[in-house]
Amino acid sequence: MPGKLKAKIVAGRHLPVMDRASDLTDAFVEVKFGNTTFKTDVYPKSLNPQWNSEWFKFEVDDEDLQDEPLQITVLDHDTYSANDAIGKVYIDIDPLLCSEAATVISGWLPIYDTIHGIRGEINVLVKVDLFNDLNRFRQSSCGVKFFCTTSIPRCYRAIMVHGFVEELVVNEDPEYQWIDRIRTPRASNEARQRLIFLMSGELQRKIGLKVLEMGGNAVVGYLQCFDLEGESGLVVRAIGTACTLEKISSTLPATATHPSNSSPSKDMKEPGFGEEAPGVPLSSGPPTPLRAQTFSSFSPSKSYSRQSSSSDTELSLTPKTGMGSGGSAGKEGGPLKALLRQQTQSALEQREYPFFTLAAFPPGFLLHVGGVVSARSVKLLDRIHNPDEPETRDAWWEEIRQEIKSHAKALGCHAVVGYSESTSICEEVCILSASGTAAILSSRFMQDGPLDTEHRLSRQPLCVFSTGSERVEGDMGSSASLGFEEVVSPGCGFCHIPYDELNIPFPAQLTYCYCCRRYKVPDVLFTTIDLPTEANVTGKGCLIQARLCRTKKKAQGEGNATVISNLLPFLEYELHTQLMNKLKLRGMNALFGLRIQISVGETMLLGLASATGVYLTALPSPGGIQIAGKTPSDITYEQHISNMQKKINDTIAKNKELYEINPPEVVEEIIGSPIPEPRQRSRLFRSQSESSDEVSELDLSHGKKDAFVLEIDDTDAVEDIHALLTDSPTPAGFYSCNTEIMPGIQNWTSAIQMFTSVRVFRLNANLTNQGLNKIFSDLCENLLKSLYFKLRSMVPCCLCHLNFTVAIPEDELIQVAVTAVAMSFDKEQLLENGKQSGEKTLIKAITENDEQLQFNLELNAETSAPNPLSSPKGLSEVGSHLSARDRCSSWIEQLKLKAHTIRRGSVKTTSSMEKASPLPEGRSRSLRSNRSYSGSSVAVVKMTPLSFIPGAKIIKYLGIINMFFIRETTSLREEGGVSGFLHTFIAEVFAMVRAHVAALGGNAVVSYSMKECVFMENPNKNQAQCLINVSGDAVMFVRESELESTSVQTQSATTHTSNGAEGT
C-alpha cells in the first residue's frame, strides 16, 4: 500500500434546482476511487450545500494512483425514486505524485454533466501521502514530470536529453459496444470519458517507466493523441522527449530585468564570449574595457569567477579532450566536423529513433538543420482483437518512424527535431503522418557516461546553457580557427548545410553563408522547429499558409485506400509549391514551425500547411517570381501577363516594406555547386523548382539568377496565380505567426488573450477542385480576418502560435478550428526599447569587435597566404553592422511614424474609445478599477499556447493538464443551434481548465492546446455531440515587476502594464 489518497468534500454552490416542487435540491456526494466509494450526508433543501465532510481515505497502489482519476459525483437524494445525478468531477491525481509539483488540490471545481454542461461548483480538498517504494519491479513511475512544453521548461535546466519515448494503448470504444444500445447517452458518454482518463493515466505511467529506464526524470514535449477509430476501437498514443532536468534555484537570473521575454539564452551567450578570455590570449586593448561593460550590465560579476573556474575543470574533465589534434586539419573543418558528428552519432545510434519532440533548444544544442522530413502512410483499420497487444498499431508507427529516420540520413543528418505524429481517420481508412526536421545535434546533452554532476551542481544557473560554446571550444583544443566557427556564428550556424554538397539529395542552389561567408547554405530552408533565439533575422516574419482541396471518388475499403495513397503525393507537391510561391511573394527565404495537415473525407482530401516565414540573414535573398507564357503569340495575352507580372512585383515590394525586409546589399556571387541530378528527392524538401534551369536561359528583367518562374500554360495556372495574390495582407498593427515568438518584436506587454475559434462550412455538391480550393482558402482567410477584427482593440499586437486544424466531419462539411494567443506589444515602450536596442546594438558591436579581433588573430595565424575569405568576410561584417544600424534607424523611423499618428489621430482615438469596445482602454481603466473591485472571488487564470507569459516569470510547474470532455444535447435548437451549443461547450472547457489549474495553486496554463475537437450534429433529430481534448502545463507565475527590486526604470514601465493587464 504505497499511497494514501485523502479527499474532503467541503461545499457546493450554484447547484441546479432538482426538485421542482420546492425549487431546491437535496444534494449529497459520492467519492469514488478504483472500486471504493464513500458518501457524504444529504444536505437537504439547499442550492448551496455545506457538507464539510470528514476526510475520505483511500489506501491504494501508486500504480492505481497514476492510472485512475478521483471521481466525484454529486447527486440529488430522492426518497421515492432513484437518486438523480447532478454531475461529476474527475480529478487527475498525477500532479500530487511529484514532489516538485502541486501538494494539494483545493478549490471550486465545476460540476459537469455531459448532457447539461456545468451545473454548479463543488469545493474539494485532495491530498496524497506517498510512501517510498524501492521495489525494482514496480510498475509505477511516480515522480516523473511531464511537460507539454516543447522546449526546456523555464525554471529547469537540461542536464541530459535522453531521447524519444513513445507508447500507445488501445481499447474498445464504449460508444460502439453492444451495451450502448440499451444505456442512456449520459451513461455512454461517462463510460467514454472515464475510459479515456484511465487510458491516458496508464499511458503516462508506461512512458514514465521508460523514462526511468533511460535514467531520466522528465518528459518534455509530451504529445498525447486519441484516435477514435470507431468500430475498430480507441487508440491513445503519446510521444515525448525523455530528459534529466534540474530545477534552477530561485536566484534571479539577470534576464528578469529585461521586459522583453526573449529566452534567457539570448543574454546568456554573452558571458560565453567572456569565457574565452582565459582560454584565448587576447591582449589587444580596445575591446577589453568594453567587454567589461557588457558583463556588468548583464550579470552579477560574482557568477563570473565561479563560472570560469568550473569551466576550467570541465575542460580537463571532458572525455573528448584528446582530439585536439584533429583540429589542426584543413580549414574546411571536414575531419573535425566528421569526428564530432561521429561522436554524436554514436550517442544517437544507440537509440532506436533519434527523434526529439522539442522545437526549441538550449543554445549550442542544435548545430545544423537539414530540412523537413515527413512520411505518410494510408492504412485500413481493422478491429483490434487483443487490446493488450496492440501490435499492428505499433508496427504501423514503426514503419513510418523508420522512413523518417532514413529521410534524415539522406539529408546527412543523424537526428530529427521538432518531431510530431498525427492521424486522420475517415470510416475505415486512416492516414498516419509523421514529420520533423532533420538536424545535427551537439553531443553535449547526450553523453552516455555519468556527467560531472558535481561541477554542474555547483554552477550558477546562468552558465549552464553557455557551457555550450565553451565546451565546443574545449573540444577543439588549440585549433582556434575551427572552434571559432562553432562559437562565433550561433546566428547562422544552424543554416549551414549538414549534407555533403557534392551529394545533395535534391536540387538546390548553394551559396556561401551571408553571415560568416565560410560555409555553404541552401537558398531556402524549411523546418518544423521554432526559430532559434540566436538566429539572425532581417525584418519581421509572418504566417504563411498553403491550402488545398482535392475531390476524390467515393470508394470502399482497399480501393479507397489506394485512391488516397495515389492522391497524396500530388497534394503534398502542390502544397509545397504554394508554400514556396507565397514565401517568395513575401520576399522571405525560410519557414519555421511548418505543419502540414492532411485530412481525409469521403469525397475529398484537404491539405493545410501552416508555417512562419522569415528572412534569415544567412540565406541568400530570394529572387522574384517571374511569369512566363507558353504561347507568346497574342498581344493581349502578353499584356495580360505583363500586368500580372507587375502586380506580383508590386506585391513583393509592398511585402518587403511591410515586413521590414531590407537585407544588407552584398556583392552577388553565387558559388553554387553545379546542380546535380535529382537523385532521390526527399518528399517534401523540394527546393527551388524544375524551372530553375530555364531561368538561366531566359534573360529575365530581374537579372537575378534565382528568379522563380511560374508558367502559365493553362487556366489552372492562372487561377493559381490569382489565388496567390488573393491572400489579403494583415491589417495595420497586426502580425501573425505560428511559432512561439515573432522575430523583431520584443516589448510585449502583459496583455494576452488566448482564444479558440471554430467554423464549419457546408459545401454544395459537385464542386470542381478549383472551386473547392477557392472556398477552402476563403474560409481560412475570412477566419483570419474575423480574428483581426475581434482583436482590434489589442493593436499593436501579434497573433502567436496560430494553430489551425482542419477536419471533414461529414460529407460536404469542412471544419476549421484555430487556437492562438494575441499578445499586444507596447508602442509607448518603444522609446525605452529604442534605448535598450541601442544598448543591444552596442553589445552587438562589441561582439562584432570581438569577431574582428578573433579574425585578426586568425589572420595572424595564417598571414602568409592572402586570405581569399577575408574580403567577403569583411564585407559581411560591414553588412551586419549596417543591418544593426538599419534596424536601429528603422526603429527611429517607426517611432516618428507613431508619433505622427498619435498626434494626428488623437481626436479619432478618443472618440472611438468612447464607443468601441476596447481592451487597451480597459488597460488604462482597470488600473483604478482593479482596486475598486478587488472583491472578485474568482482568481484570474491565464491561458496561452506559448511556453511563457510575457512580463512574468514562471516559478513553478504544477503538473500536466490533460482533459477530455464529451458534451451531447438532444435539444439543439433550444441551446442556440450548433453555434450556441459549441460556444457554451468551449467556454465550459476553458472554465474547467482554469478551475483545475487554480485548484492546483496555479495562475496560468502554458503550452495549452486543443488537440481534438470532434463535432457531430443531426439537426433533424435536434441532436449534437462534441468531444474536446485539451492539454497544457499548469504553472504558477509572478510578475517580473513584483520580483524586481533593482532596476527602477523598467519596473515603473512594467508595473504600469502588468497592472493593466491583470484584468484581461
Next chain:
Amino acid sequence: MSVELDVFVGNTTIMDKEVYQLWLNGYTVNDAVKVRIEGGVMEECEASAEVLLSDTMDQYRTFQMCERLLHHPAKLANQLLFQIPPDRQAMLIERYYAFDDSFVREVLGKKLSKGTKKDLDDVSTKTGITLKSCRRQFDNFKRVFKVVEELKGPLVENIRQHFLLPDQLARDYAAIVFFANNRFETGKKKLHYLTFQDFAFCAGQLINNWTLGAVDNIMEDMDVDLDKEFLQELKDLKILITDKDLLDQHKSLVCTALRGKTNVFNEMEANFKNLSRGLVNIAAKLINAKDVRDFFIDLVEKFIEPCRSDKWTSIDVNLYLTHYTNSVHILDTFKHHAVWTRYMGVIKSCILRMYHD
C-alpha cells in the same frame, strides 16, 4: 454554401460595448450590423460586412449566455464560465440595469404585473423603444422590486448590495420601487411635463423623510411604505385652515415678510388662502391610500398651476414656501411643529423641483 457554425471563445470574454448597447436596445443582429456599418467601424478596421455579421452574432450569443447571470449580478463575480475583468463586469451590470427615461415615465407608479407587461407593445410604439428592450427594462424593475420588497433596512443600500449597481442607479431603482409600491399616479396629462428625474428626486425626499426608516434606525423598518403614524398626525395640520384666526394670522405674517420682496406680491396675497388650503388638504388626506396615489397631481393642481398662471418665478415660489413654512412656528396656538416641519420640508423641495415648464 453556407457557414454552418461559427464561434469564437476567448479565455477572457471579449465584449464590445457598442454591440452590447445595440443588444440591450433590442436590435436584431441584422439591424445591429447595419448600425455598425454606418458607424464606420468597417473602414476603421479594414473589415467586411461578413466579418461584422460574424462578430455581431458571436457577441449576441455571448450576451445571451451572460444574461441569466446578469439577473443575479452577485453571481457574475463568482461564476467560473466567463472570465471577465471586474471593471467589465461592472460595466455589464450597469448597462443591463440602465433604462430609458421615456420608458420609465410610462410605467412609473404602475403595478409591475403581467397586465402591465402585456401593454408593453403600446409603450414600445409610443416611445419608439423596441419591445425587447421594454421587456428587459420592465423585468429589471420587477426583479429589483421582488427582491427588495421583503428586505429590511434602507432601500437604496439594499438595491446597491443585491444588484451591485452604482449609487445613482440604485437611487433611481429605489424611486421606481417606491413609486410602484405606492402606486403614485404619474400618467395624467397634467403631469406629462415632469421627467423621471423629477419624480426620482421627489421619491428620494419621500423615502428619506416620510417613511418609517426615516425616523428610527431600527432594522425592522421598511423604506418602501410611508410612515402610517405620521400620515395620521398630518390630519392635525387641518387646524391651519379650519381655524379662521390662525389662517389670517398666518397670512399676515407671510405677507409682512414678503412685502416688497417679490413682483407677484399682489397675486400672492390674493391667493394665499387658496394655496394654503390646497397644501394642508393634501396633508390631511394622505392617510387614504387613494389620495396618496394622487399626491403629485394634487400638488400640481392645487399649488403649481395657480402659481404658474400668476407667473410666479421659482424664486418667488421658494421665497413664499420658506416664509409660509417658517411663519407657522410663530403662531402661538399651533402645536404640531414637528409634523409641520417634516411635512413642509418634503413639500417644499418637491414643489421646487416640479416647478418648471
